Amino acid sequence: MTTSNHSGNKVNFVGYLLDQIEGDRLQSLTTGWRRVAVLLGVAMSVYHVAILGTYPIDPWFFTGMHFFFGSALVFLFVSAKGQLTTGPFVKNITLVDLLLIGISASVAAHIHIDFEGLLDRxxxxxxxxxxxxxVGCILVVLEATRRCAGIGLPFLALLFIFYGLFGDKIPGILGHNGFDFSRLVSFLYSTQGIYGVALNASAVYVFLFLLFGAFLHVCGASKFFIDLAMGTAGRYRGGSAKVSLISSALFGTVSGSSVANVVVDGVMTIPMMKASGFTAARAAAIEAMNSIGGQILPPVMGIAAFLMADILGKPYSDIVVAAIIPAFLYYLAAYCMIDFMAAKHEFKGAPEEGSTSLMNVMRSRGHLLVPLFVLIYFLVVIQVSPTRSVLYAMVALILVSWFRIDTRINLAKFLTALYRGAEGALNIVPTCATAGIVVGILMLTGTAVKVGSIVIAYSFGSTLLALILAMLITLVLGMGVPTVAAYAIAATIAVPALIEFGIPELPAHFFVFYFAVLSHVTPPIALAAYTAATIANASMTTTSFFAFRYCLAGFIAPYLIAYAPSILLIGTWAEVFINTCSASIGVIALAAAIQGWLFGQISWWARLILGLAALSLVAPGFLIDLFGYAIVAILIAGQLLQKNRA
Structure with missing residues (x-):
């Protein structure tokens, strides 16, 4: 009887502990299924840490388990209508959900049991x-992606599957011999398709960074980042928007997702901006502009950056170092857009209610910056692998969290972080798998090379036209789909064409990557802008056009990367310095032209000339740069004279 009571107490304690775990979506499930979801999430995190930290196994089997965990959570939380339920007890687990989870589990088991045979066949x-x-794997991938990312990407993948099967019916350059159904399915059910570089990057690199972000979250880092930004910039003109800029950059160092950045940061900064006088649409657009920059900002860039490192066969630290100046240019452009707008409309600093001094913020929670410095040290300075670097950073975070009671990671917080790390991968895992379908068929059919030849043909020998076509391809592919999918497909299609025009491999990939990020603020389907508009209760269309306009100054950087690779710290320090100065002046000038303000109001004709001068600073050639410098200098002198007279 005593043993029975003892066992019952253990069960009750485990149940109680599971119920203490917090998650954004757990309240949508009944108690029993909530505990199942928590166990799955915790198991997923423990599995990744154990395998990546101690006992590495074959990538195919590892990514197979990664996809099983991710897809199972999707089917638990997302209804067949594609709706993420958030209210209490509104998600009913159906037989279809259980069947899909069962298929996903059986696929992972099949890979494990017959691994060597699958490799041969x-x-x-x-x-x-x-x-x-x-076939079961493909169905699960497409349905999981449809539920969490909408119909766009699965529909594109289905089109490519039919293209792979019936390419012999298509005339012209895009036609091919067609592939047998069995061979095509088998190809996609391999490391050349679904389990390819995109899903591998998600499993090996991205997940641990999401887990690191989850540990930061349970320590209260979200509030710390906002307070840190408020103490730094809140009192200046347009302070609330500048708080959004800084806090979004800090969130971006650990989230790597523009939409996630908007959700976490926007719920705090958008109301603050609206209270400072910004309209709902402008506040949402500014948040979207600030948040997408997190995917460009080192050390934890977007998911696509890990994929870029895999494709190029370079250490991730090389990508991080190369991104320093492009990230600086983007945030310089964003800062100028905010500052000029604030000056033009006379927006004051952020409301002081509830704010605290920078010194007090650092005294109370400054220790939470230590793990970020640990991450940067191992990742960039001594160039340890991203996996090891983030594991060391997590250990450092757990240790320093005990410096203060309110940041301390106890057992409940520890388990919550393990669960939330898995919850954060909900949208990423299926979309990476679906991107593998599209990229796999592009490579199998040779279509990537064919589309590249079309880009070359319609560029008529002009590098600028080739860059514009590559930009348009990437922006269109990125509409309504995650950045990693847009980058994976565009890199397969457009990068080879850019390399043909003499653009080095790394700048060509960065060009495509940059525009895959910018696609989230590009109408008509701008995911980051739409998310921010929902939080702000603003028009999605108006918000997306404002966000696109505010980000236009950032469009300079990718072209400068293509024409002057020294922006990626390639070449001599003199080249790096000169081109960075040109780019910085060009970015400031374009921001002033867009907002119609520098040191005062700018007339329409001066804005036009200033915009042309900014663009000339991007174009290669000393004389063109000299022209740009001269025009900018003349307009600045005119503005200062006008200001002094006033």
Whole structure:
């Protein structure tokens, strides 16, 4: 009887502990399914830390388990209508949900049981069992992506699957011989398709950074970042928007997702901006502009940056170092847009209610910056792998969290962080898998090379036209889909064409990556802007056009990267310095032209000339740069004279 009571107490304690775990979506499930979701999430995090930290296994099996965990959570939380439920007890787990989870589990088991055989047969001589499991895997991938990311990306993947099957029916350059159903399914059910570089980057790199962000969150880092930004910039003109800029940059160092950045940061900064006089649409647009920059900002850039490192075969630290100046240019452009707007409309500093001094902020929670410095040290200075670097940073965070009671990671917070790390991967895992379908078929059919040749043909020998076409391809692919999917597909199609025009490999990839990020503020489907508009109760269309306009100054950087690779710290220090100065002046000038304000109001004709001068600073050639400098200098002198007379 005593043993029975003891066992019952253990069960009750475990149940109680599971119920203490907090998550954004847990309240949508009944108690039993909530505990299942928590166990799955915690198991996913423990599995990744254990495998990546101690006992590495074959990438195919590892990504297979990664996808199982991610897809299972999608089917638990997201209804068949594609709606993430948030209210209490509104998600009913259906037989279809359980069937899809079962298929996902059986696929992972099949890879584990017949791993060596699958390696030998993949895409060459698949068995009937291989094909059936492959079909099940594809269905699960497409349905999970449809539920969490909408119909756009799965529809694109389906089009490519049909293209792979019936390419022999298509005339012209895009036609191909067509592939047998069994061979195509087997190819996609491999590391060349679904389990390719995108899903591998999600499993090996991205997940641990999401977990690190979850640990920061349970320590109260979100409030710390806002307070730090408020203490730094809140009292200046347009202070609330500048607080958003700084806090979004800090969130971006650990989130790597523009939409997630908007959600976490925007709920605090958008109301603050509205209280300072910004309209709802402008406040939402500023938040979207600030948040997408997190994917460009080192040390934890967007998910696509890890994929770029994998594709290029370079250490992630090389990508981080190369991104320093492009990130600086983006945030310089964003700061100027905010400052000129605030001066033009006479927006004051952020409301002082509830704010605290920078010294007090650092005294109370400054120790939470230590793990970020640990991450940068291992990642950039001594160039340890991203996996090891973030694991060391997590250990440092757990240790320093005990410096103060309110940041201390106890058992409940520890388990909450493990769960929230998995919850953060909900949208990422399926979209990376679906991107693998599209990229796999592009490579299998040779279509990537063919589209690249079309880009070359319609550029008529002009590097500028080739860059514009690559930009348009990337922006269109990025409408309504996650950045990693847009980058993965665009890099396969557009980068080879840019390399043909003599643009080095790293700048070509950065060009595409940059515009994949900017696609989230590009109408008509701007994910980051739409998310911010929802928080601000603003028009999605108006917000997306404002966000696009505010980000226009940032459009200079990718072209400068293509024409002057020294922006990526490639070349001599003299080249780096000169081109960075040109780019900085160009960015400031374009921001002033867009806002119609520098040291005072700018007339429409002066704005036009200033915009042309800014663009000339991007174009290669000493004389063109000299022209740009001269025009900017003349307009600045005129503005200062006008200001002194007033």
């Amino acid at each position: 993949s895409g060459v001589d698949p068995t009937t069992v291989d094909v059936w499991f492959g």
